[in-house]
Amino acid sequence: MxxxxxxxxxxxxxxxxxxxxxxxxxxxxxxxxxxxxxxYSSTCLMTKEDEVKLWHQKLGHLNLKGMKRIISKEAIRGLPKLKIEEGNVCGECQIGKQTKMSHPKLQHLTTSKVLELLHMDLMEPMQVEGFGGKRYVFVVVDDFSRFTWVNFIKEELATFYVFKYLCQRLQREKENVIVRIRSDHGRTKVMMESINVVIDDSSVDRVTNVEEDVGTSLQQTDVTEDVIDKESNIESGGIDYEDSQANKG
Incomplete structure (x- = not known):
């Protein structure tokens, strides 16, 4: 060439x-x-910008009806006689017209007792490891009392077992049962509709040998010690706002 x-x-x-x-x-x-x-020039190298679109942008994204009125009355000097067809859609205008519905803050609690609804979230692994190589942070919040538990976990697979131990302990201490749990990332609907968590003393026999179950299913992931040592995972990470306020008073 x-x-x-x-x-x-x-x-x-x-x-x-x-x-x-x-x-x-x-x-x-x-x-x-x-x-x-x-x-035989290649037409792919040629571009033609729509004049209607250009003038629409120059006029501050004026609607087509307004542009027709301006052209008919010759209100703008130098504006050509543009042929405006119905159905032209501006992408920027469509995005600008979109609105987001706000969720009003509730003035009252939707729960009437502790453990009626638990919010939980597993944070992404941190770059800096904690003691024992723990990188995951598992947070559980009671909707009624705002009681919060923070658990540090080494492997993601141990989250379920840590939560089971936590549920057992809470129901014994509060003498109440857990009714609902709610999590994020699209799993809220599934849990709300299909899971009713009730872990009481009658279910102890199902989780008494958790050490054996964990050792069998998670032996290759090297998380057995984290699940068995439930006290270090749950009690050391618990934050009781009620007790802290009482101590301050």
Missing amino acids: KVNFTKSECLVTNDKDEVLMKGVRSKDNCYLWVPQEST
């Missing part, structure tokens, strides 16, 4: 001296590419 410049034009030719593109020189020494009907 060759590019030849002259005083009046610029020609782009191939190895066979066929003209592919032609540019006309302007007063400011710029070359404007013009289509050549007699050549």
Whole structure:
């Protein structure tokens, strides 16, 4: 491919001296590419911007109905007679018209007792490991009392077993049962509709040998010690706001 410049034009030719593109020189020494009907110029290199869209943007994204009125009354000097067709949609205008429904803050609690609803969230692994190589943070919040437990876990697979131990202990201490649990990342609906967590003394026999179950299912993940040592995972991470306020008083 060759590019030849002259005083009046610029020609782009191939190895066979066929003209592919032609540019006309302007007063400011710029070359404007013009289509050549007699050549096999590629149309993929040519673009044509819609004048209606350009004027729509210049006028601050004025609606098409308003543009028609301006053109008919010749209210703007220099505005050409544009042919505005119905159905033209501006993407920026559509995005600007979208609104987000706000969720009003509730003035009252939706729960009437502790352990009726628990919120839980497993935070992503931290870059800096804690003591014992623990990188995950598992947070459980009671909706009624705002009682919060923070558990530091080494492996993600141990979250379920830590939560089971926590549920057992809470129901014994509070003498109440857990009714609902809620989590994030799209799992809220599934849990709210299909899971009713009730872990009382009658279920102790199902989790008495958790050490054996964990050792069997999680032996390769090296998280057995984290699940068995439930006191270090649960009690050391618990934050009781009620007790802290009482101590301050």
